[in-house]
Amino acid sequence: QLQLQESGPGLVKPSETLSLTCTVSGGSIRTSSYYWVWIRQPPGKGLEWIGSVYYTGSTSYNPSLKSRVAISIDTSKNQFSLKLTSVTAADTAVYYCSRRPATSVAGSEYFDYWGQGTLVSVSS
């Protein structure tokens, strides 16, 4: 059974960089069949896609966050990571890592496995 587990600091100071890692177990991250994704959810609010990474290192980002986001992948460790720079209180959220099957039809994608999520608070 595939499992995804987020890890990283639960508290980040304003203007600093938020860094999280997702460790995947029960399957290899080095596959052409899936993309690896970060999604966040502010407390009491809805879901927001942050970005995705392919095993080749190719990335795509939410245009609203693109200037501050970097997602990378380490296939040797079966992990992928998120960095979000210049954080503010608005970046306080539960951050989820997830998996997206690579589909043959663009726009038909979905997120089929999710980690348990990790709460990151931005506060001084």
Added chain:
Amino acid sequence: SYELTQPPSVSVSPGQTASITCSGDKLGDKNVCWYQQKPGQSPVLVIYQNIKRPSGIPERFSGSNSGNTATLTISGTQAMDEADYYCQAWDNNSYVFGTGTKVTVL
């Protein structure tokens, strides 16, 4: 940017049918999926590509999509279906989630 609008809340009696709508411009031309999220838990995919159910999702969950509205239908709603539900689609190289609907089973 593209927006998906859902009613904030839907109430349903046990055993009855709950319908949750998701509205967006020409949404019927897109593929829509739906997620269930219970308090303190991660979202779970319940419908993908408009009408398909992942393995392990009960048959009482079904989806449709036409015009500007996608609908998630829960037939024979059970107490365990009480949760928040989010629709999701892809537009302009970005994944967009709906505003979310809280389903209450009274």
